[in-house]
Amino acid sequence: MLRTKLAAAAATGAILLALSACGNAPAGSQGKATASAPAQQTKTVQIKKSPDKYTHYVKNYVGMNAANVGYMAMDGRRHDEYGNGVNPVIVFVTPDGTHIDSSDSESKLLRKYRVSNQNVAPNTKIKSTFDKDEDGTEYDLTVWNSIYEIVLAVDEVGKSGNSTDMTKIKASPNNTTAYIRDYVGRNLADCGYVSLTGKFVDGYVAGSYVQLDVNASDGSYVDVSDMKSLSQYRVTAQSVEPNTELTFEHEKDEDGTEYENLAINQSISSITLSVEKVSK
Numbered sequence: 001m002l003r004t005k006l007a008a009a010a011a012t013g014a015i016l017l018a019l020s021a022c023g024n025a026p027a028g029s030q031g032k033a034t035a036s037a038p039a040q041q042t043k044t045v046q047i048k049k050s051p052d053k054y055t056h057y058v059k060n061y062v063g064m065n066a067a068n069v070g071y072m073a074m075d076g077r078r079h080d081e082y083g084n085g086v087n088p089v090i091v092f093v094t095p096d097g098t099h100i101d102s103s104d105s106e107s108k109l110l111r112k113y114r115v116s117n118q119n120v121a122p123n124t125k126i127k128s129t130f131d132k133d134e135d136g137t138e139y140d141l142t143v144w145n146s147i148y149e150i151v152l153a154v155d156e157v158g159k160s161g162n163s164t165d166m167t168k169i170k171a172s173p174n175n176t177t178a179y180i181r182d183y184v185g186r187n188l189a190d191c192g193y194v195s196l197t198g199k200f201v202d203g204y205v206a207g208s209y210v211q212l213d214v215n216a217s218d219g220s221y222v223d224v225s226d227m228k229s230l231s232q233y234r235v236t237a238q239s240v241e242p243n244t245e246l247t248f249e250h251e252k253d254e255d256g257t258e259y260e261n262l263a264i265n266q267s268i269s270s271i272t273l274s275v276e277k278v279s280k
Contacts, residue, residue, distance in 0.1 A: 045122045054129070056082040058150065060122035061115045066092060066100070066154050067107035069115065075193065078102050080150070085142030086128050089149045091190050093164055097234025097278050099187035100154070117153035119166030119182075129175065131260065143260040144175035144206045151182075167242050175206040175260065176249060180268065182242035188214065188222070188275050189230035200224035202271075208248050208263035211270040222275070233275035240271045 045060035059080070061069055070080035070090045079087040092100050092113070100109050127146040130138040153164035167182035181202070183191055192202035192212050203209045214222045216233065223229040251262040 048123050050083065053083055054127060056086055056126040056128075058118075058120050058122055058124040058126060058147065061118050061150075061152055064115045065111060065157070066102075066113040066115060066152070067110035069110075069152065072103055076103065077193070082126060083128075084140040085130065086126060086145055088126070088145070088147055091149060091151045091186065093151060093153050093166075093186050093190070095153075095155065095164055097185060097187050099189045099231035099278075101231075112156055113154040114157050115152045116155045116160075117164060117166050119151040119168055120147060121168075124171070127171075144172070146171040146173070146205075148172070148178075148203070148205050149181065151186075170243055172205045176247060178204040178206075178208055178246045180210075180238075180240050180242055180244040180246055180271065183235045183238050183271075183273055186235050187231060187278065188233040188235060188273070189227055191235065191273070194225050198225065204246060206248075206263060207250065207259075207261035208246065208266060210246070210266075210268055213270055213272040215272055215274050217274065217276040232277055234278050235273050236276050237274040238271055239273075240268060244268065 043063075047059055048057040050056045070078045073079045073087070078090040078092075080090050081087055092102070092110075094100065094113070100113060102110050104110070124147065128142045129144045131141045131143045132138050149169075151166055153166055164185060169181055170179040172178045192200055195201050195209075200212045200214065201209045202212055212224075214224060214233075216222055217236070222233060246266065246268045248263040248266040250258040250260055251264050252258050
């Protein structure tokens, strides 16, 4: 269990260097009506109450000002609080792929936008499991959440009719299975983070992650370690279709105990994101 804790700490350390980023594929991609969740109208939705710490339900974000959604975490990305250890990443997608810098403590840029759509419907169930000590006592540290990310389409306040259709991504059914996200339409700075090894990656569930390879339409070099460089591009295509199944195993110690934050033998290890310069 000590080694499990060290693995968890190492994973947390990697995320502290997070940089937002993104991508997707032409078929079933964000911004297209096919294979995507229907646009939602601004209305009051009664959200189910959480019956226990293992079960939560996705909020209705439509109509909210972007600055009122979630908080900036230590990993440099925006998250929303659902319960102990249940903090899905929040990704904003603008109609033209412009990056919104949400790191500003006063959220001045975020205040200019409101949520027009979300890729996970309100009241969708989020299931979680928690890490345990040697005696079976649970920590307030989740080792698996069925939903790790929620994508929100946003429009400038006062404007309407520019909603971006969201691709509905399947929820993770267990701690060895995830589904590839739809990156198309996102700003590249809203897709992943730079790991301790210097690679541009996106984290999935239970310690799994994929490397994001960037291919600019004009052949330009994109410095993935620089937020300003990333924010100049939007994703136009991805080499792996959204909702493609990602399976993996977990490393084990000498006694056969799994390190629940160390994924190995992944069925997909990298995704190439085709990008173009954001129109000014």
